[in-house]
């Protein structure tokens with residue numbers, strides 16, 4: 443079993459998240475793009491039945507003890523907070539072809555059936571803009587998990603539209619109050 447990498451397990455508002463990322467030290471690993479997911483389970487309707495801190499502990503148990511993986515995705519984005527799960531400066535486990543080269547961002551909900559709420563969408567756009575700005579990535583490189591030829595399931599659901607997120611992230615980049623600035627390669 444690969445060694446579990448541990449989690450951050452903290453939730454941030456969008457503006458606090460843009461500050462948090464500037465405190466993360468990037469050494470050897472630099473992601474090249476972001477892979478977008480949805481949690482499917484739990485659904486968005488279920489998410490707040492359990493406090494976020496407990497959600498993080500439950501997800502840690504799932505990825506570490508049930509899946510026996512070394513890590514999970516990097517972020518879980520809800521309507522209120524952006525939760526950092528796997529540390530942003532190490533590869534996660536979320537998309538078989540791209541784990542070594544991409545961040546994994548989970549939008550909380552099952553978007554094959556649930557409506558995407560404006561609050562969830564805005565937090566996701568903001569989190570993605572922060573990540574793209576931090577690493578100097580172009581939103582045109584954003585990928586959906588289901589575009590991974592090695593994936594086995596339809597993630598995220600069809601209500602997550604890649605072009606919509608790419609244009610919204612592009613519009614958001616540069617509008618954050620505190621620009622972290624791109625990390626030079």
Ligand SMILES: [Zn+2]
Pocket residue numbers: 478479480536587588597598
């Ligand atoms: Zn996925």
